[in-house]
Amino acid sequence: MTYTKRIHCRPLFLAIAILSSLVGCGSQPAQPSYSVPQRAYSQQCNITQSESYIWLEQEDEWLGLPEQARQQFEQEQIDWIKENVLIVSLGQKNTAGYDIELSQWLLEQDYWQVTRITRAPQAGKLNAMVMTSPCVMVKIPKGIKSFSLINPEGRVLGRWPY
Numbered sequence: 001m002t003y004t005k006r007i008h009c010r011p012l013f014l015a016i017a018i019l020s021s022l023v024g025c026g027s028q029p030a031q032p033s034y035s036v037p038q039r040a041y042s043q044q045c046n047i048t049q050s051e052s053y054i055w056l057e058q059e060d061e062w063l064g065l066p067e068q069a070r071q072q073f074e075q076e077q078i079d080w081i082k083e084n085v086l087i088v089s090l091g092q093k094n095t096a097g098y099d100i101e102l103s104q105w106l107l108e109q110d111y112w113q114v115t116r117i118t119r120a121p122q123a124g125k126l127n128a129m130v131m132t133s134p135c136v137m138v139k140i141p142k143g144i145k146s147f148s149l150i151n152p153e154g155r156v157l158g159r160w161p162y
Contacts, residue, residue, distance in 0.1 A: 034107045037138050041100075042072040045135030047089040051118075053149060053158040054087040057142075073137050082142055086160070088116055088149065089135035096128040097121030100136050102149075110145040114138075115152055 046068035047054070056062050059080045062070065069087075078085055090100055097120070104115040121127045140147055149158045 036105045040137045043132045043134050045089050045133045048092040050091040052089045055160040056085040083139040087137045093132045098134050100134050112144050113148040
């Protein structure tokens with residue numbers, strides 16, 4: 001009788017162990033892995049107001065931008081179902097030599113943070129006298145719940161969605 005109980009208990013124990021391991025593995029949701037998104041730069045963004053941060057979630061918002069600004073990024077092919085867009089603009093400048101960079105990306109599960117670095121022409125150095133409006137555009141996956149843009153000192157310049 002004891003021998004028979006062991007035979008019946010062993011398959012039951014094995015089945016419980018397998019089910020427990022499957023339930024444990026299944027309870028961990030798959031985490032998407034993100035990489036630093038590609039950025040598109042332009043020296044002629046044609047967004048002339050002062051420094052600005054433009055967050056776009058829908059195509060009709062994109063169509064609200066000046067046509068000249070949209071033309072700078074027409075090759076980017078935005079998938080509005082999967083992506084939001086951030087445009088960081090320095091506004092209109094009267095000399096060459098201005099640059100904008102997004103760096104030090106922090107990519108967490110549903111929170112991203114990036115640092116905006118601005119470079120101005122060196123004082124005393126000759127630069128072409130030409131009107132520019134430098135900007136950078138980056139596509140952000142819609143799965144990101146919070147996105148922050150900070151300056152190198154850590155001050156928050158913008159946070160989306162609001």
